[in-house]
Amino acid sequence: MPTFLRTHLTALRMLLVMTAVLGLAYPLLVTGVSQLAFADKANGSIVTSDGKEIGSSLLGQNYNLPKKDPGDADEQAQPDPKFFQPRFSAGGYDPKASGASNLGPNDEKMTQAIEDRRAAIAAFDGVDPVSVPPDAVTSSGSGLDPHISVAYAKEQVDRVAQARGLSTDALNRLIDTCTEGRSLGFLGEDGVNVVLLNKAISEQK
Amino acid sequence: MSSTLAGWLQALALVGALALCYRPLGDYIAHLLTSAKHLGAERGLYKVVGVDGDADQRWPVYLRSVLAFSALSILFLYGLIRLQTHLLLSLGVPETEAHQAWNTAVSFTTNTNWQSYSGEAAMGHLVQMAGLAVQNFVSAAVGIAVVAALIRGFARNRTDRVGNFWVDLTRIVLRLLLPISVVFALVLVANGVVQNFHGFHDLATLGGDTQSIPGGPVASQEVIKELGTNGGGFFNANSAHPFENPNGFTNWLEVFLLLVISFSLPRTFGKMVGDHRQGYAIVAVMGLFWVASAALITFSEAHHSGTALNAAGGAMEGKEQRFGVAASSLFAASTTLTSTGAVDSFHDSFTPFGGGLTMFDMMLGEIAPGGTGSGLYGMLVLAIVAVFVAGLMVGRTPEYLGKKLGGREMKFASLYILTTPALVLIGTGVAMALPGERAGMLNSGAHGFSEVLYAFTSASNNNGSAFAGITVNTPWYDTALGLCMAFGRFLPMVFVLALAGSLARQQPVPASAGTLPTHKPLFVGLLSSVVLIVVGLTYFPALALGPIAEGLH
Numbered sequence A: 001m002p003t004f005l006r007t008h009l010t011a012l013r014m015l016l017v018m019t020a021v022l023g024l025a026y027p028l029l030v031t032g033v034s035q036l037a038f039a040d041k042a043n044g045s046i047v048t049s050d051g052k053e054i055g056s057s058l059l060g061q062n063y064n065l066p067k068k069d070p071g072d073a074d075e076q077a078q079p080d081p082k083f084f085q086p087r088f089s090a091g092g093y094d095p096k097a098s099g100a101s102n103l104g105p106n107d108e109k110m111t112q113a114i115e116d117r118r119a120a121i122a123a124f125d126g127v128d129p130v131s132v133p134p135d136a137v138t139s140s141g142s143g144l145d146p147h148i149s150v151a152y153a154k155e156q157v158d159r160v161a162q163a164r165g166l167s168t169d170a171l172n173r174l175i176d177t178c179t180e181g182r183s184l185g186f187l188g189e190d191g192v193n194v195v196l197l198n199k200a201i202s203e204q205k
Numbered sequence B: 001m002s003s004t005l006a007g008w009l010q011a012l013a014l015v016g017a018l019a020l021c022y023r024p025l026g027d028y029i030a031h032l033l034t035s036a037k038h039l040g041a042e043r044g045l046y047k048v049v050g051v052d053g054d055a056d057q058r059w060p061v062y063l064r065s066v067l068a069f070s071a072l073s074i075l076f077l078y079g080l081i082r083l084q085t086h087l088l089l090s091l092g093v094p095e096t097e098a099h100q101a102w103n104t105a106v107s108f109t110t111n112t113n114w115q116s117y118s119g120e121a122a123m124g125h126l127v128q129m130a131g132l133a134v135q136n137f138v139s140a141a142v143g144i145a146v147v148a149a150l151i152r153g154f155a156r157n158r159t160d161r162v163g164n165f166w167v168d169l170t171r172i173v174l175r176l177l178l179p180i181s182v183v184f185a186l187v188l189v190a191n192g193v194v195q196n197f198h199g200f201h202d203l204a205t206l207g208g209d210t211q212s213i214p215g216g217p218v219a220s221q222e223v224i225k226e227l228g229t230n231g232g233g234f235f236n237a238n239s240a241h242p243f244e245n246p247n248g249f250t251n252w253l254e255v256f257l258l259l260v261i262s263f264s265l266p267r268t269f270g271k272m273v274g275d276h277r278q279g280y281a282i283v284a285v286m287g288l289f290w291v292a293s294a295a296l297i298t299f300s301e302a303h304h305s306g307t308a309l310n311a312a313g314g315a316m317e318g319k320e321q322r323f324g325v326a327a328s329s330l331f332a333a334s335t336t337l338t339s340t341g342a343v344d345s346f347h348d349s350f351t352p353f354g355g356g357l358t359m360f361d362m363m364l365g366e367i368a369p370g371g372t373g374s375g376l377y378g379m380l381v382l383a384i385v386a387v388f389v390a391g392l393m394v395g396r397t398p399e400y401l402g403k404k405l406g407g408r409e410m411k412f413a414s415l416y417i418l419t420t421p422a423l424v425l426i427g428t429g430v431a432m433a434l435p436g437e438r439a440g441m442l443n444s445g446a447h448g449f450s451e452v453l454y455a456f457t458s459a460s461n462n463n464g465s466a467f468a469g470i471t472v473n474t475p476w477y478d479t480a481l482g483l484c485m486a487f488g489r490f491l492p493m494v495f496v497l498a499l500a501g502s503l504a505r506q507q508p509v510p511a512s513a514g515t516l517p518t519h520k521p522l523f524v525g526l527l528s529s530v531v532l533i534v535v536g537l538t539y540f541p542a543l544a545l546g547p548i549a550e551g552l553h
Helices: A003-037 A108-125 A150-164 A168-177 A194-202 B003-034 B040-049 B059-086 B098-109 B125-155 B165-190 B218-227 B248-272 B276-302 B307-312 B324-337 B352-363 B374-394 B407-433 B445-460 B475-504 B521-552
Strands: A046-049 A052-056 A191-193 B161-163 B201-204 B210-213
Touching: A003 B040, A003 B059, A003 B125, A003 B165, A003 B218, A046 A194, A052 A194, A052 B201, A052 B210, A108 A150, A108 B307, A150 A168, A150 A191, A150 A194, A168 A194, A191 A194, B003 B125, B003 B165, B003 B248, B003 B276, B003 B324, B040 B165, B059 B098, B059 B125, B059 B161, B059 B165, B059 B475, B098 B125, B098 B475, B125 B161, B125 B165, B125 B218, B125 B248, B125 B374, B125 B475, B161 B165, B161 B475, B165 B218, B165 B248, B218 B248, B248 B276, B248 B324, B248 B374, B276 B324, B276 B352, B276 B374, B276 B521, B324 B352, B352 B445, B352 B521, B374 B407, B374 B475, B374 B521, B407 B445, B407 B475, B407 B521, B445 B475, B445 B521
Parallel strands: none
Antiparallel strands: A046 A052, B201 B210
16 A cells, blocks of 8 residues: 555544544543533523523523514614613624624724713613713623623612612612622622522512 | 732732643653553554554654644544534534635644634534544644654754654643543533533523523533634634633633643753753743733733723723633733634724734744644744854854754744745735725724734634634635635644754754853843744734724824
8 A cells, every 4th residue: 555545544543533532432421420510500500580491690681671563673672670781792692693793992883882872871770971880881702791890780779779669778788699709709800690680689579 | 809909810820820830741741752651542542543653753754644634634524514414413503615614624623723603503513522622632732743743853863753643642632631621621510611412492581582592512622622722612702601611710720721731841842852941941931922911911901992992981892791801811812822712802892902912922923832832843943043043143053952053954944934924914915905805804994904914813823813803704715714724734834844854863063162052041032032023024014004003093
């Protein structure tokens, strides 16, 4: 057999062996152990309320009012005042379309969008536009960010309290319990988990 | 704790962890590359594959083995992607077009992991784990194997043998990458990274919507994506996706994993050439660029600029709340300096200076510390150039580690250095000259040009990150970027292995009073300057049209 052919046959056999080991045995082993030891996490950290699955604690969601005309694709969804609002998402919190806006730092459309968002949020929450924090007016990297800054959560308290007839103290306490600090105290940034917070307030009687 | 203090602590903890691993991991890799003993499983594997584990190869044979393995990998992956709709676990994804399958197959085989597709929309679980993840392992191993051959060129004398590619590949995969991956995959799962074989799972949210929760063997792929400096995300959002990177700890761990092998390999080099100080000098240069880049990007992002980011009051566009600015900047510097290309935040929306730096990081040639193996061989080629430049200054034939750097060696080193800039600049130039391809830019003006320049820089340097606004899933971009990735990966390997062959053949010359010591701070400074001068002279005009123009705007 010519050397050329022999080398390629060796390469092919090596690739097939590697595929069996790394492409099948390895992921099956990791899946098996994960499902035995960390089934909840391995399956997406699903959150339930009243026995019903309502989302993943790791994936953000929309909390909008029902559309006036469900058939109208152009109608802008309006935020539901009874819920804490998440960050903006380039993909509308659809896990089938994760990703960012990718607009540049000087982009005119984005500059305009950020100014509009600031005004809308200030009016919606009844606060001074200057106090709206950066995470509230920007869209996240994944489009699925489950967190908002503590500042943005606090800013929404009065509005949610009014809409739900709950006390601001109760809401502030819930914000504290749903605030996830930095890992080990110093890795990353702290944030309020909106999925867990909205679950907690919707379970308040 | 303030964000600034936390940012400093994360970086310091990272430096500490990498420093702790430098000796044991570097020594371990040197051991597995030099040991005469085969494990039982390895002997079985050699029998099945049909190789003699004890026979070393000449450099042309080593090169042929690398190229044959890589060519078959591209073909196999191409076939798997094209046929996935007929295979198990395809989750009903649509058929992938020929140009995109070619681009993806080349991308993963070359350790680039440029993604012109969206993970959750285009790839089924079988392709992800049996195709893409397999290449994450073996492409990383190929890089380490090639640098092993180059180190043997320095370490061995008067021989035409540079090692056995099949043995190197097998040992690196089985003894290094696989065990670390198993352990840290489970750590990731324990923190919330998913690992299952489910498809999308629909549920009703409190807001009255339906949300589709994705599944897949994510953790097993995520870990090698970082460890092997690959970077191809299971999902479109890559490491920004909470299912790939759920919290501040996993984020830190992923940065650690993508740096640890490349930062430890200089120790392997020092050990194998019998002088640890040589390894320290190389790692010092790598560390210098990494620290500078991480500091500058963090500073630039923390002191946001640009009309949109100023309107927001902070550079949070494209960044996740759980990471914040500091951890995102650390990730960005590390991923663009290592040829990883995974992202936990989107560089397109970084400040002009911060985003420009991520591009500059790649233009350094992925050497600080660079991809697994490829980073070290790139740095050693530049070290050869630095020694040569010093030799010119004093007018004598230079030598590095006792090996004379004559015309033949310098030709290979020069060809190595010319390859990627040629690909980047010609590719960008042609794309900008074609109106149809210019239309692929999402942003306009200087920032739009940066998107194109970033794409060709990323592909040719085998990084894989993007200014992701650009639309690249077109026949032209898929084909052109695929060619850049292939040439950017394999041409340098040809020159490196040829260099290894010609170094191994030599009888070493004893060090004399005129020999430049290559373990002193003087050499660290010289090498750093050579890196900067080569990159600066090559890319300054292109950078001036993109990020610099935008930053001064």
